[in-house]
Structure formats: C-alpha cells, structure tokens
Amino acid sequence: MSVLIDGLQYANWSEKIFRQMRMGGVDAVHVTIAYHETFRETVLQIERWNRWFERYPDLIFQGRTAADVTLAQATGRTAIFFGAQNPSCMEDDIGLIEILHTLGLRFMQLTYNNQSLLASGCYEADDTGLTRMGREVVAEMNRVGLVVDMSHSGERSTLEAIEHSTRPIAITHANPASWHGALRNKSDVVLKALGETGGMMGFSVYPHHLKGGSACSLQDFCDMVARTADLVGIGHVGIGTDLCQDQPDSIVEWMRTGRWTKRIDYGEGSAATPGFPDMPGWFADNRDFGTLRAGLRAAGMTDADADAVMGGNWLRFFETSFGAAREWGDTTAHAAQ
Amino acid sequence: MSVLIDGLQYANWSEKIFRQMRMGGVDAVHVTIAYHETFRETVLQIERWNRWFERYPDLIFQGRTAADVTLAQATGRTAIFFGAQNPSCMEDDIGLIEILHTLGLRFMQLTYNNQSLLASGCYEADDTGLTRMGREVVAEMNRVGLVVDMSHSGERSTLEAIEHSTRPIAITHANPASWHGALRNKSDVVLKALGETGGMMGFSVYPHHLKGGSACSLQDFCDMVARTADLVGIGHVGIGTDLCQDQPDSIVEWMRTGRWTKRIDYGEGSAATPGFPDMPGWFADNRDFGTLRAGLRAAGMTDADADAVMGGNWLRFFETSFGAAREWGDTTAHAAQ
Numbered sequence: 001m002s003v004l005i006d007g008l009q010y011a012n013w014s015e016k017i018f019r020q021m022r023m024g025g026v027d028a029v030h031v032t033i034a035y036h037e038t039f040r041e042t043v044l045q046i047e048r049w050n051r052w053f054e055r056y057p058d059l060i061f062q063g064r065t066a067a068d069v070t071l072a073q074a075t076g077r078t079a080i081f082f083g084a085q086n087p088s089c090m091e092d093d094i095g096l097i098e099i100l101h102t103l104g105l106r107f108m109q110l111t112y113n114n115q116s117l118l119a120s121g122c123y124e125a126d127d128t129g130l131t132r133m134g135r136e137v138v139a140e141m142n143r144v145g146l147v148v149d150m151s152h153s154g155e156r157s158t159l160e161a162i163e164h165s166t167r168p169i170a171i172t173h174a175n176p177a178s179w180h181g182a183l184r185n186k187s188d189v190v191l192k193a194l195g196e197t198g199g200m201m202g203f204s205v206y207p208h209h210l211k212g213g214s215a216c217s218l219q220d221f222c223d224m225v226a227r228t229a230d231l232v233g234i235g236h237v238g239i240g241t242d243l244c245q246d247q248p249d250s251i252v253e254w255m256r257t258g259r260w261t262k263r264i265d266y267g268e269g270s271a272a273t274p275g276f277p278d279m280p281g282w283f284a285d286n287r288d289f290g291t292l293r294a295g296l297r298a299a300g301m302t303d304a305d306a307d308a309v310m311g312g313n314w315l316r317f318f319e320t321s322f323g324a325a326r327e328w329g330d331t332t333a334h335a336a337q
Numbered sequence: 338m339s340v341l342i343d344g345l346q347y348a349n350w351s352e353k354i355f356r357q358m359r360m361g362g363v364d365a366v367h368v369t370i371a372y373h374e375t376f377r378e379t380v381l382q383i384e385r386w387n388r389w390f391e392r393y394p395d396l397i398f399q400g401r402t403a404a405d406v407t408l409a410q411a412t413g414r415t416a417i418f419f420g421a422q423n424p425s426c427m428e429d430d431i432g433l434i435e436i437l438h439t440l441g442l443r444f445m446q447l448t449y450n451n452q453s454l455l456a457s458g459c460y461e462a463d464d465t466g467l468t469r470m471g472r473e474v475v476a477e478m479n480r481v482g483l484v485v486d487m488s489h490s491g492e493r494s495t496l497e498a499i500e501h502s503t504r505p506i507a508i509t510h511a512n513p514a515s516w517h518g519a520l521r522n523k524s525d526v527v528l529k530a531l532g533e534t535g536g537m538m539g540f541s542v543y544p545h546h547l548k549g550g551s552a553c554s555l556q557d558f559c560d561m562v563a564r565t566a567d568l569v570g571i572g573h574v575g576i577g578t579d580l581c582q583d584q585p586d587s588i589v590e591w592m593r594t595g596r597w598t599k600r601i602d603y604g605e606g607s608a609a610t611p612g613f614p615d616m617p618g619w620f621a622d623n624r625d626f627g628t629l630r631a632g633l634r635a636a637g638m639t640d641a642d643a644d645a646v647m648g649g650n651w652l653r654f655f656e657t658s659f660g661a662a663r664e665w666g667d668t669t670a671h672a673a674q
Contacts, residue, residue: 043433044432047432047436050435050436096384098387099387102440103440
C-alpha cells in the first residue's frame with residue numbers, strides 16, 4: 001500500500017489544517033518546529049505540539065520512527081515528525097543533539113541562509129564549508145539518528161556535509177538550480193552527489209523555488225521532477241512542499257531576520273513583495289496531493305514511480321535514518337567504546 | 338528471579354561506582370539528577386549521563402520502563418532511572434512535565450524541605466498543602482507517568498498529594514518518624530495512607546534518617562523495616578538508600594541551600610557537623626546490598642518478603658507508574674478528548 005509523506009511544512013497549525021491532512025490522505029509530515037529559536041524556545045514549541053497531540057489524538061500524533069508512518073496509515077491519522085531549519089536550537093552545545101533527538105527532532109539544517117556555527121548558508125558571499133564544530137556535530141547527528149538537512153546551505157557546505165556524513169543526508173525542500181536559478185535551489189553537482197550517497201531530495205512548491213513563481217504550471221513542475229529523478233535516482237526523490245499555510249507575513253519576516261539583524265532582510269522576496277508569495281493554483285493545501293500525483297503520472301511517471309516520489313522513498317529513508325547508528329551496524333559513526 | 342532495585346542514590350558517579358553496582362548485583366537505581374537546577378541545568382545533567390551511557394554501555398544504560406529492569410538483569414547491567422528532588426527543573430511551566438518525562442524523568446519531588454510553587458517542604462513552619470499549581474501539576478504528572486515523590490515534603494502536603502493523585506505516589510527515601518523523629522521522617526498516618534493507596538516507601542540508610550545516626554545497627558534498621566512493613570503493607574516497601582557516595586561536602590551545601598539563601602543552612606546537619614555524615618559500617622556502597630538482605634532475613638523476614646523489599650515491590654510499582662495514564666485505563670487522570 002502506498003504512503004503519502006510530505007518532507008516539509010511550516011503551517012500556522014490548527015484543527016482545520018490537521019483535518020485537511022486527513023482529507024488529503026497525508027500519512028506523515030516533517031514539520032518545522034524552530035528557525036532561530038534557542039533550545040528553551042524550541043522546547044516551548046514542542047510543548048505547543050504536545051498540546052495539539054493531546055487535543056487532537058484522532059487526527060495527529062508524534063512520529064519518532066518509520067513504523068509510526070505505518071501506524072498512522074493503519075489508524076487514519078497523520079504522524080508529525082519534528083525538524084529545525086537552523087542549528088540555533090542546539091546553541092553551542094553538542095550535548096543538545098542527543099537531547100533534541102530524544103525529544104523527537106529528526107531533521108536539523110546546519111544553516112539557514114547565513115553562516116552558522118556549523119556551516120555556511122546559501123546567502124553568504126563566501127562558503128567556507130563545514131566548520132570544526134560542524135564536523136563534530138555531523139558525527140554526533142550520525143550517531144544518534146538526526147538527519148542532516150542542507151536545504152538552505154551553500155554549495156560547498158552541502159558537498160562537504162554529503163562527504164563528511166557517514167549516513168545519507170537530505171535536502172528536504174528545494175528544486176534544481178538548473179530549472180530555476182534561485183540561490184536556494186541546488187546545482188546538478190550537489191543533486192548527483194546526494195543521490196549517489198543514498199540521500200533524499202524533496203521538491204518544493206514554494207513559489208520562490210519555482211520557475212515562473214506562483215504562475216508555474218503543474219506540468220512544468222512535474223516535468224522537472226521527472227527529469228530530476230533521472231539525475232538523482234528515482235529512489236532518492238520525494239516531495240517537500242514547504243507549505244506555510246495560513247501564516248501571517250510577520251512569520252516570513254521572523255524566518256528571514258530572526259534576531260541576527262535589526263533591519264529588514266527580504267530574503268527571497270523584495271521590498272515590493274515582502275510577504276509570503278501566493279501558492280500556485282494547483283497546490284493550496286494538504287488536499288491537493290492527489291493533483292500533484294496525477295501531474296506526475298501525466299508527466300510520464302509509472303504508478304510505481306509516482307508512489308515512490310509521493311512517499312515511498314521518504315519512508316525507506318526514515319527506516320534507516322532515525323535510529324542510533326549502532327542499530328544499523330554503522331560502527332564508523334559510533335563513538336569508540 | 339529476584340531483582341535488586343535501589344529507590345534513590347545521588348553519588349559522585351564514576352566508573353568505580355558503576356562497577357560496584359555490578360559487584361552488588363544492582364539491577365536498577367533511581368538516581369537524582371537535579372535539586373535546585375533550572376530546566377536548562379537539568380538538561381546539562383542529562384547530557385552528563387548521556388556521556389556516561391555512551392562511555393560505559395557494558396555497565397549502565399538509561400531505564401525508561403519496568404522492562405528495562407529485566408533487560409538490565411538479562412544483560413548484566415544496571416538500569417539508571419532519572420529523578421529530581423525538587424520541582425526547580427520544571428520552573429513555572431507545566432508543559433515541562435511532559436518534556437522531562439520524554440527525557441526520562443520518572444520521579445519528581447514536589448518540594449525539597451522548603452515551600453515550592455507546588456507544596457510545602459518539611460522544614461517550613463506552616464504546611465499549607467498542595468497549591469493551586471500543585472494540584473494541576475500532580476494531575477499532569479499522573480497523565481504522563483511521572484511519579485510524585487514526597488520524601489522531603491511536610492505532613493499535610495504529603496497527605497494531600499496522596500489524596501489528590503489518581504495514581505500511587507512514592508516516598509523514595511525516608512524512615513518512620515516513630516522510629517527516629519527527624520523532620521524528614523514520616524508519621525504513621527502518612528505511611529498508612531501511602532500503603533493503602535498502593536504507594537511505595539523506600540527506607541533510607543542516610544545517617545540523619547537513622548535512629549542513632551551512623552552508629553545505628555543493621556539489626557535495629559532491619560527490625561524497623563520489618564515492623565514498618567506490617568504498617569504499610571509488605572507489598573509497598575522497598576529500599577531507597579539515599580547513598581551519596583564520594584560526594585564532597587560542597588554538594589551537601591548545594592543540596593541544602595541551592596540559590597534560595599546566601600547564608601549557610603545546615604539542614605539535617607549542624608555547625609559542628611556541616612558535612613556528609615559517615616555511613617553506617619554495614620552500608621558503605623553498592624556492594625553491601627547482600628548484607629542488607631541478610632539483615633532482613635535475620636529480622637525474621639521470609640526469603641520471599643526479603644526479595645520483595647530488595648526490589649520486587651519497586652519493580653511492580655515501576656510497571657504501572659511510568660507509562661501514560663491511558664495505558665493503564667486510568668481515564669480519570671487523562672485530559673478530556
């Protein structure tokens with residue numbers, strides 16, 4: 001039975017959205033719980049999720065392992081997997097990696113556009129790759145089963161993360177730069193290296209990542225997915241919509257500026273269009289995954305390949321990514337006894 | 338097969354002590370990870386434990402469920418269960434109860450000698466019982482499976498916790514006040530109410546809780562255990578040594594004064610004897626549990642009863658105390674859906 005997994009969302013969560021997930025048949029979602037939040041602030045976000053889990057147990061529950069995706073499907077609910085888009089949540093303390101993993105964090109980006117303690121973001125003029133701490137933290141993430149996500153990182157940093165990580169990494173939400181030359185999109189060199197090492201690429205429908213922006217057609221998007229699958233490998237691509245449903249524009253400002261500047265930074269936007277862009281007409285919310293799948297079939301994908309892209313590949317990646325390294329016999333990633 | 342469980346220790350942990358636990362055949366220990374520490378400081382203590390778990394996987398591992406005690410026994414290791422002796426770790430945020438439980442906290446005292454946000458300590462002149470927040474927090478602890486521990490609480494607070502809690506509570510380390518009239522020891526009224534509600538009493542060998550202090554004889558101690566078992570119920574008593582092995586005296590000062598005073602408070606000690614008291618000759622470290630068990634037999638206990646006191650009772654208590662309330666069909670403790 002096929003599964004439906006979205007590799008990234010950051011919505012203004014509500015019962016309405018949780019119900020739309022059910023209507024759309026979404027079995028699992030990787031949700032962003034923190035951008036620039038400190039550890040304590042990230043814990044407050046987990047506390048918010050705990051309230052939602054307690055309040056809507058018939059719709060959602062916290063996902064921790066791949067088996068939770070199957071459980072979600074079997075019980076008609078959506079498994080929610082936590083992720084952070086920046087390492088602010090681990091502050092300057094490598095010991096927080098295991099703590100955050102215990103609390104359920106399953107993905108962490110090493111950077112969000114800017115230089116971090118770990119690596120360089122895609123908006124920095126100079127990308128100096130993994131830092132000394134970055135290499136230590138990647139090894140610790142490998143050990144505990146926290147996926148390295150390089151969606152907002154620079155080219156060199158991303159390539160170094162792929163090389164240094166002993167376990168496959170992810171780019172949860174981006175598109176090929178060869179299709180749409182945004183700083184956030186990825187070069188064919190990165191995409192190829194990602195696929196060759198067993199990593200996962202999640203295609204984004206966030207307009208700033210789309211050729212033609214909000215006007216991008218479903219066919220154009222799905223043709224790109226099919227072409228990129230040939231480059232990365234059909235077993236290593238999935239969806240990561242980057243859906244930011246119902247968020248006020250104050251949130252995109254927080255995402256872009258956090259507390260690192262007192263000025264406005266428009267990021268992928270501009271002074272003329274500072275807010276969230278309009279979503280493409282064919283993907284407004286979680287009820288539109290069926291449309292997306294139909295688009296993949298129309299782009300020439302087989303049923304099996306469309307299933308793989310819509311969730312099968314993420315599920316296989318979840319199966320080998322979230323447990324401690326020793327559970328997977330990956331002794332290289334495990335600290336010496 | 339009988340198990341050996343200690344209901345409380347706060348040692349200056351080291352490989353030496355972990356090896357002594359193995360020599361003593363200790364299957365599980367409830368260890369104190371925090372007194373006056375804030376949430377972030379408590380997390381730092383968990384990080385320390387994570388390092389020990391990583392470094393000594395053949396000796397110790399983190400215990401989360403009763404099944405981990407069995408696993409420890411089967412693999413020749415000691416399962417370490419976390420607890421806090423004061424609610425400082427949850428600060429003023431009820432949401433941290435579930436977070437701390439997810440991180441493995443299994444016991445939390447509502448007070449440590451002083452008034453807390455939740456209840457009154459045994460050293461306060463007026464014991465006003467559970468506070469408004471205290472009642473909310475006990476319900477939340479019941480819901481997630483975090484055991485209410487009233488070892489350092491006042492009489493009224495303890496009785497109100499027993500009454501208000503929908504799940505059995507614990508007094509992990511104390512003795513009967515009728516045997517030795519320390520403020521920290523418990524009245525027969527408390528002990529009886531504890532046993533009648535399925536709670537657990539852990540007997541302490543910390544000299545300030547012993548009749549005659551460090552000079553207390555093994556026989557006197559074991560006779561007291563046997564007598565108290567008749568009062569509380571043989572199924573509701575265990576050991577909670579309060580062993581503070583290898584700790585420097587600066588630690589007993591931190592335990593007593595935290596950051597609540599700038600002056601010295603001697604607690605159970607005095608200006609003449611400010612440090613840790615000498616342990617009784619018959620219990621110096623984890624290798625002495627066999628001596629203790631022999632003492633219980635000499636005091637007239639059957640083999641079966643001695644096994645129950647040395648660990649069997651704690652194991653049964655662990656089995657029904659650490660999971661979410663709904664797992665135990667205790668719908669009263671679970672928030673309405």
